[in-house]
Amino acid sequence: MRLIASLLLTFALALPACAQQAAQPNFELGKHYYAIDPVQPTSSGDKIEVLAVFMYTCPHCYDLEPYLVKWAETKGADVAYAPFPAAWNPSAEAFARGFYAAETLGVMEKTHEAMFAAVHKERVAFRTLDDIANWYVEKGGVSKEQFMSAANSFAVNSKIGRSNAMIPRWGVAGTPAVVVNGKYRFDVGSAGGHVNVAPLIDFLVAKERAAKGG
DSSP states (O other), rough: HHHHHHHHHHHHHHHHHHHHHHHSOOOOOOBEEESSSOOOSSSSSTSSEEEEOOOEOOHEEEEEEHHHHHHHOOOOEEEEEEEEOOSHHHHHHHHHHHHHHHHHHHHHHHHHHHHHHHTTSSSSOOOSSSHHHHHHHHHHHHOOHHHHHHTSSHHHHEEEEEHHHHHHHHHHSSSEEEEEEEEEEHHHHTTTTGGGHHHHHHHHHHHHHHHTOO
């Protein structure tokens, strides 16, 4: 009886670990994520770069944002994460200029999620860069002159140019998409849903750590 009880206890203790192991997604190259060929340069120095390609007007990007925010809170110190706005049409470019202007002016922290909410929750009508500028004046606490100067600056023009150059090189054809260290890309569909996005990022970051000998 003692032997049976001992075996049952061992089995019961093993169940949580087995369940956790079974729940861990088995990510496959070519199915859940894709290799970027050739590998593209990053701008994060020695850190592992994770970029979330998005558009403020994309409803799927809005749905994914809370998952990315939660993941970013637990990322390693060796990981550099940033949203990366697509600018492949006039509307997307206007929002991308707003994003980079907010970054330049130091108001990104209080405007990024608020802009998503303005578009998808509050249904604010943004038709021009001027409309976007007026919103940043109200929500970001900057002057319109400051915003327009930043939005049309050489630095922001360069970032818009980089966006238009890099997105095709990564093979990204839609938003949202995630690019890890210029080597891998995936989207919500290939990942298997929103809940798998953070685990897949961690999986690819771990691959990069291993490749670097970390």
